Amino acid sequence: MDPKHRQILQRNRLNLVTALNPADICDGLLSKGVFTQDMIDEIQGKITRRDQARQLVIDLETRGSQALPAFLECLRETGQHALAELLQCGDGARLPPSVPIQPSLIPLPVRPLRPERLPVPNPFSPSSETQAVRPTRPRRDSIQCYKMDASPCGICLIINNVDFGPDCDLKDRKGSDIDCDKMEKRFKALNFEVIAKRNLKYKRIRHEMASLAKRDHSAYDCCVVIILSHGTEANHNRFPGAVHGVDGPAVPVQLITNYLNGQNCPSLQGKPKLFFIQACGGGEKDTGFEVSPDEVEPSLGGIDDQMDAIPISSSSDSLSTSDELDARATLPTPSDILVSYSTFPGYVSWRDTQAGSWYVENLDRVLEENAATDDLVTMLMMVCLCPIKLLKTTARYNKYVLKN
Structure with a gap:
């Protein structure tokens, strides 16, 4: 979507959520090719009209350059002329009566995962200004870490896609079962209820996520989703990348x-939602850069290494805004979401067919060695700074030197 169009929607989101009647325009947006049937089903699956309107606006911001004009046309066709004129002028004026906007949550560090440990001193203590803004969910201690003493701590869903269909041009992901076993054991040790799913198709991935969102997480303090699959580029306005179902x-x-x-999972409001993505972000290969002889040389991969990528997705569900380079771990303020990727957007992610992926191996080791003393963001920095498998063996290193 054109940035100017997105700004118009964002400035008028409150008006749209308050006054929009989604049921009247869903068919029009579908017939004009703005939304897919899956998106319409997701909107109609919301219980209240306000939630339906909110989801419609969120999805609309991810569509192409003709999304806003088509939306305006649908509004006029269904008699919602006041909203259409408001968006047409684009000045952000509000329709009466106005509703006060809820304050957003302040970003908070994720505390160590094991509930029995003592709090770790927080190097990012909030200033006197931010201390006056209280989050909606009470925190347990003075350093304002997330509450993490529930037992079990939360649900950990692992989606492990290994065997891909013959018609989708994606190779089977040998070694992924090793990754799945490591993550299952690690998060069980961290007192999570682990649910592992294998070889999910596109619709099944969405079904499992919808089922997870519908569960009551009131007794839990956290939720974790781990996805092991092939990946590709996908345009976005917040989190880059996409993961393939075994059907393509x-x-x-x-x-x-x-x-x-x-919005979609109220019982997880104010609680950390953690996503770990082992999948390629694209097809580019990072050959590294020159370092001193005392440092580890960059690795180009070996005979047992495979990639989890295909070129950029052309699916109608791929988001259609410009790519932006995001950090490997991000913590958006309003929703307590952290996403950790195995690679940067646009680049491949390596997996050893005998030992599993480099990212999961490092993540598992760092969690095992440091979960008792460090917060999660610090540990993810450790994962990023790990030498790339130390080239796995001296023999592999010698192959690299001889080859180059």
């Missing part, structure tokens, strides 16, 4: 995270 189509990471946001 890719689900955008942004859509996956939306299932658990505060």
